[in-house]
Amino acid sequence: MSMKFTTDHPRVSGLAEPVKKTMDASATLVSGGAGMVGGSVLNAGRWAAVMAPLVVISFAVLLICLQFGTQWIGFSQIVEIVWQVLREGTVDSDRIGVTGVILTQVRLPRVLLGFLVGSCLASVGVVLQALLRNPLADPYVLGVSSGAALGVALAILLGAGTTIVTFSVLPLCGFAGGLLSLAVVYRMAVSYGRLPIHALLLAGVILNAIFSAMIMFVTSIMEPNRSVGTMTWLMGTLTAPSYPALAILAFYLLGGIFLLLKQARRLNVLTFGEESARSLGIDTEQVKRVVYVLSALITGAVVSVSGMIGFVGMVIPHAVRFLLGADHRLLLPASACVGGMYLVIADTLARTLLTPTEIPVGIVTAMAGGPFFIYLLVWRKDRFA
Amino acid sequence: MSLRPDHAPSLIDETPGCGAADPQRAYEVRSIRFQYRPFSRVTDNWVLDGLTFAVDAGEILGIVGPNGSGKTSLLKLLARVLRPHVGDMALFGRDLGALSQVEVARTVAFVPQESPQVFSFTVMETVLMGRYPHFRGAKWSAGFGWESSEDVRIAEQAMQSTDLIHLAGRSVMDLSGGERQRCMIARALAQAPQVLLLDEPTAFLDIQHQIEICTIVRRLKEERGLTVVLVSHDLNLASQYCDRILMLKAGTLFRLGLPHEVIEVDVLRAVYGCDVLIDRHPESGAPRVTMPSYISTRNVRDRL
Numbered sequence: 205m206s207m208k209f210t211t212d213h214p215r216v217s218g219l220a221e222p223v224k225k226t227m228d229a230s231a232t233l234v235s236g237g238a239g240m241v242g243g244s245v246l247n248a249g250r251w252a253a254v255m256a257p258l259v260v261i262s263f264a265v266l267l268i269c270l271q272f273g274t275q276w277i278g279f280s281q282i283v284e285i286v287w288q289v290l291r292e293g294t295v296d297s298d299r300i301g302v303t304g305v306i307l308t309q310v311r312l313p314r315v316l317l318g319f320l321v322g323s324c325l326a327s328v329g330v331v332l333q334a335l336l337r338n339p340l341a342d343p344y345v346l347g348v349s350s351g352a353a354l355g356v357a358l359a360i361l362l363g364a365g366t367t368i369v370t371f372s373v374l375p376l377c378g379f380a381g382g383l384l385s386l387a388v389v390y391r392m393a394v395s396y397g398r399l400p401i402h403a404l405l406l407a408g409v410i411l412n413a414i415f416s417a418m419i420m421f422v423t424s425i426m427e428p429n430r431s432v433g434t435m436t437w438l439m440g441t442l443t444a445p446s447y448p449a450l451a452i453l454a455f456y457l458l459g460g461i462f463l464l465l466k467q468a469r470r471l472n473v474l475t476f477g478e479e480s481a482r483s484l485g486i487d488t489e490q491v492k493r494v495v496y497v498l499s500a501l502i503t504g505a506v507v508s509v510s511g512m513i514g515f516v517g518m519v520i521p522h523a524v525r526f527l528l529g530a531d532h533r534l535l536l537p538a539s540a541c542v543g544g545m546y547l548v549i550a551d552t553l554a555r556t557l558l559t560p561t562e563i564p565v566g567i568v569t570a571m572a573g574g575p576f577f578i579y580l581l582v583w584r585k586d587r588f589a
Numbered sequence: 590m591s592l593r594p595d596h597a598p599s600l601i602d603e604t605p606g607c608g609a610a611d612p613q614r615a616y617e618v619r620s621i622r623f624q625y626r627p628f629s630r631v632t633d634n635w636v637l638d639g640l641t642f643a644v645d646a647g648e649i650l651g652i653v654g655p656n657g658s659g660k661t662s663l664l665k666l667l668a669r670v671l672r673p674h675v676g677d678m679a680l681f682g683r684d685l686g687a688l689s690q691v692e693v694a695r696t697v698a699f700v701p702q703e704s705p706q707v708f709s710f711t712v713m714e715t716v717l718m719g720r721y722p723h724f725r726g727a728k729w730s731a732g733f734g735w736e737s738s739e740d741v742r743i744a745e746q747a748m749q750s751t752d753l754i755h756l757a758g759r760s761v762m763d764l765s766g767g768e769r770q771r772c773m774i775a776r777a778l779a780q781a782p783q784v785l786l787l788d789e790p791t792a793f794l795d796i797q798h799q800i801e802i803c804t805i806v807r808r809l810k811e812e813r814g815l816t817v818v819l820v821s822h823d824l825n826l827a828s829q830y831c832d833r834i835l836m837l838k839a840g841t842l843f844r845l846g847l848p849h850e851v852i853e854v855d856v857l858r859a860v861y862g863c864d865v866l867i868d869r870h871p872e873s874g875a876p877r878v879t880m881p882s883y884i885s886t887r888n889v890r891d892r893l
Contacts, residue, residue, distance in 0.1 A: 245741055248735055337707045355717075469732050471723060475707060475710075476715070483669075484695075484719070484721050525709070529709070530708035533733055
């Protein structure tokens with residue numbers, strides 16, 4: 205089969221448009237693999253054909269996960285409650301009942317937050333993997349997340365937030381910590397006016413170690429009740445936010461993903477090396493600066509609301525790249541959708557597995573992601589050695 | 590590393606310092622000096638120290654010289670991936686320093702010695718990346734634009750020139766060394782350049798693939814009138830396939846000329862510090878370098 209098509213090519217290629225299509229189709233057949241899209245070219249049509257179903261599936265997953273929890277809320281009940289809220293324009297417990305309050309005040313914001321956090325972690329994972337040219341990179345590699353976590357932990361120590369996840373100064377401290385660690389990593393790694401990848405990775409590892417120690421120190425000198433809360437947050441927990449806070453966060457984070465998306469084509473070229481990218485007319489230092497700062501800001505915000513949720517940024521881009529190819533114009537938004545779904549499902553498991561107790565969702569993602577990491581390292585190392 | 594702002598083409602021709610530049614010359618390089626500067630300090634270690642030469646349009650120029658003589662740095666300066674600290678360079682009569690990176694990329698394509706390939710882009714996707722500098726849409730959307738059908742056509746042509754069309758759908762990670770090199774050359778051709786810069790295009794390739802790459806380069810020069818500057822360790826390859834050869838020694842130009850003017854026993858002794866045998870290629874008559882046999886190196890061994 206594949207032989208036939210291969211031998212056909214020299215004759216077919218370079219002719220008119222319909223012939224080109226034949227060629228594309230046959231190239232797909234030749235490559236055959238699940239992830240290969242053949243010689244076909246990514247264009248707006250194919251992009252939409254992948255993204256539209258993904259968005260629909262995302263909504264379906266959100267809807268399904270809304271039903272689970274300490275109390276089962278059926279699909280018809282959800283529709284009923286939503287209809288009531290829309291009709292009466294209120295979320296008062298007298299009108300919509302206890303179930304309504306659980307759905308609208310607790311479960312829905314939490315599921316939405318989970319989706320947002322998962323999307324952001326996966327997106328930042330995608331762009332960092334591209335810049336570091338390493339499929340094992342994760343938002344945590346650069347030490348940005350531990351910097352953000354340290355900022356938040358310090359704020360808690362100094363009494364900034366009495367409850368663990370408040371939308372007060374904590375996200376700001378998260379950005380500050382994230383940006384600070386980014387600046388330090390940048391300073392440590394920069395040489396000859398450039399940012400060599402290996403120096404950056406090393407600087408991230410060192411900074412991670414230092415910040416982890418400092419976080420543990422800060423936690424250990426806290427009042428016991430705060431320290432327990434901080435520990436839970438550090439393990440990665442989603443807590444239902446208020447709607448205004450959720451809206452601000454969504455605006456900010458989706459804006460960040462949009463700005464990252466605007467670098468997609470340049471990221472494609474950057475995976476082939478910086479000098480090669482510069483020779484194609486790309487201002488590589490500018491792209492790196494933009495992407496690193498955006499990653500730090502997104503990670504800082506995510507860490508301040510959900511703690512250290514690991515492996516989402518590594519597992520999701522890898523899986524999506526395998527299925528849809530490596531082009532960042534498709535990989536980035538698709539990973540955002542899949543990352544969102546993944547975290548919502550993980551959080552649903554965290555909420556329901558040991559009812560009435562909850563498991564920190566960071567533990568669920570680590571349990572799933574850790575073995576995947578080992579699989580990549582042991583069986584697929586030829587792909588990125 | 591801030592890039593200078595873009596200039597309109599009309600401004601470039603009036604840029605002082607390149608008034609005498611000849612548009613028939615692909616490159617004119619005047620007394621450039623370059624060094625890698627740790628912490629932005631100027632040291633005495635000039636990698637390239639006072640080079641002056643020109644590259645004619647449509648020729649294949651080979652840059653040869655010992656390890657560390659500045660070959661690759663010179664090529665990167667020509668690609669404007671690096672910039673000289675002293676001296677000026679003109680590209681087809683226009684000041685290279687004043688052109689924007691995208692403008693350079695529309696004229697000059699650079700193939701580095703090694704390109705990391707970590708993600709499974711298909712050959713087609715990779716070659717299409719060469720169309721980036723030719724993006725026609727709005728500037729703000731350049732980072733997310735789609736390739737036009739013309740881009741696809743040019744990419745397919747580039748893949749034909751390098752005999753890759755049957756691999757269009759294959760992942761670059763599954764290619765052999767020779768196919769990979771051809772893929773990167775195809776990407777460079779998709780840039781529709783007038784100048785092709787190749788850094789060690791045949792390094793680590795077996796003899797079949799070496800011949801393949803060299804034949805492609807030669808054909809591109811003849812069919813498209815492409816100017817090619819290539820860096821090579823292989824003196825015989827340079828002698829066979831290049832119109833002229835530039836011999837570097839410790840960052841300075843030692844000799845520039847036709848292969849038989851540069852590949853000489855005296856020159857090689859002065860530059861590499863060793864004796865070699867030189868005869869003629871049986872077919873082309875180009876000078877051919879041979880390592881001396883074990884017997885004739887006895888004197889050297891005695892000295893050691």
